[in-house]
Amino acid sequence: MPQALAKPLNPSPASPAVRVSTRENNFDLVRILAAVQVAIFHASAHLQLPPEGVWAQLARVFQVFPGVPIFFVVSGFLISASYERKQELRPYLRARLLRIYPALWICFAVSLLVACAFGFLPLDVVFSPKFAAWCVAQVTFVQFFNPSFLREFGVGVLNGSLWTIPVELTFYVCVPALYALLVRGRARPTSNALLAVVALASFAVGYAMDTGVFGPPRSFQQRLVQATIAPHLHLFMLGMLAQLNWDAVERLVRGRFLLWVVPYTVLAMALHEQLVAGPLLTALARVLLAGTVLSGAFSARSLSAKVLRHQDVSYGFYLYHMVIINAFVEKGLVGRPMYLLAALGIAVIAALASWRLVEKPMLALKASRA
Structure with missing residues (x-):
């Protein structure tokens, strides 16, 4: 994710100059809280915690603040600003790829080791075309592909959380197109109206998906629609619209x-x-969620620096938590809150290692080429 917002070199009529220092917001803290929400939701379900008790109540409270939609709102705000700051397509895309792929590839390598350690990658699988196709999918943009040879491991999907990666990557590609078609060269009211129409269309798809129009929750059609940006783009665009109108928002x-x-x-x-x-x-709730996210990022603005000390560990935590939960499930470590705490603790350690050894050096490389 971009680490700062800066004044666009040539702001369009629809894009006011925005300048926000990394030390003046809580986006890192917002993202790690969103990642923790996702992890607690997954751990409570897959580690088979009792339906009652403290953790069950905490999981219910956290459902009100869904992590993935929060990620999408934050991305819309920060990624659109990053594109405005860089202006040129190549450095913009390079920065985005450096942020996503190195840590993702290391996580995939670790995931392979975990699956191998549990005996799910025998030589006949490793040398099969399906394994090669799965590897290509995981290191490119088809992370939601789930091969049959891993469906008996853990919860049945080695790292199911990664379905959001293709969605995020598609957001990155859409931003230049949205600016070219709907923002650049247009008056701000016109641009806002056009973007709002696109957001409303996306909301309609998302609402239809949530109400079962595309079939039951786990049906093929439902999963196919969820893996696209169609039902999620409105969340991204709420963040984008806020950034474009930041002088008012x-x-x-x-x-x-x-x-x-x-x-x-x-x-x-x-x-x-x-x-x-x-x-x-429902639409009002999405708008209020976006306002809550942005207000949290810009209230008590030194809180993130004090708590995290500029360590953006949310991405690593998100990447690794399901691999760890799968390992716990495979070992039969389920049914007790202590297993949830242990899994989350290991995820924190993995996230810190990912940040310090992979993500932070990549951010430095990205900055050196800016």
Whole structure:
């Protein structure tokens, strides 16, 4: 993810100059909390924790703040600003690839070692065409491909969380196209209206998916739609629209976290408990979630630096947590909260190693070529 927002070299009428220092926001903290939400949700389910108790209640609370949508909102804000800052397509794409792929490839290598250690990669599998195809998929942009020879390992998918990687990569490719078609050279009201139409279309697809239009939750059609940007693009564009209109949005979110998180939490809990329903309330909840995320990033702005000390460990934590949970499931370490804590602790260690040994050096390389 970009580490700062800077003034565009040639801001368009629809794009005000934005300048935000890495030391002036809590995006690193927002992302790690989102990653923890995803990990606790997965661990509670796959490690078979009792349906009642502290961890079960915590998982229910965390469901109100879904990690993946939060990632997408943050990406929309930061990635659009990164594109504006770089202006040229090649350095923009290079920076994005350096941020995603080196850590992803190391995680894949570790995942192979884990699968091998548990006996799921015998020589006849390793030398098969299906294994080669799976490896190519994992190191490119088809991470949701799940081969048959791993479906008996752990929860049945070696690293199921990585379905979001192709979605993020598609976001990166879409940003230059969105700017070229809907932003550059247009007045801001016109650009905002066009982007809003695209966002509403995406929301309609997402709402249809959530309400079963594309079939049951685990059906092939449902999984196919989920692996595209169609149902998720509106979340990315909420962040993008906020960044494009930051001169107005900043006054609404900076230092006003409670004014956003309280109404969002009330509405999200009501929707989750099915006390209320409908597309308008769901759309309002998405807008309130985006406002909560951005307000959290720009309230008590030194909090992230104090807690994380500029260590952006969210990506590594997200990459490794399901590999570790799979190992616990395969070993039969399930049913007790201590196993959840142990799995999350190991994920933290893996995330710190990924940050210090892989991601941070790549960010330095990216900066040296900027």
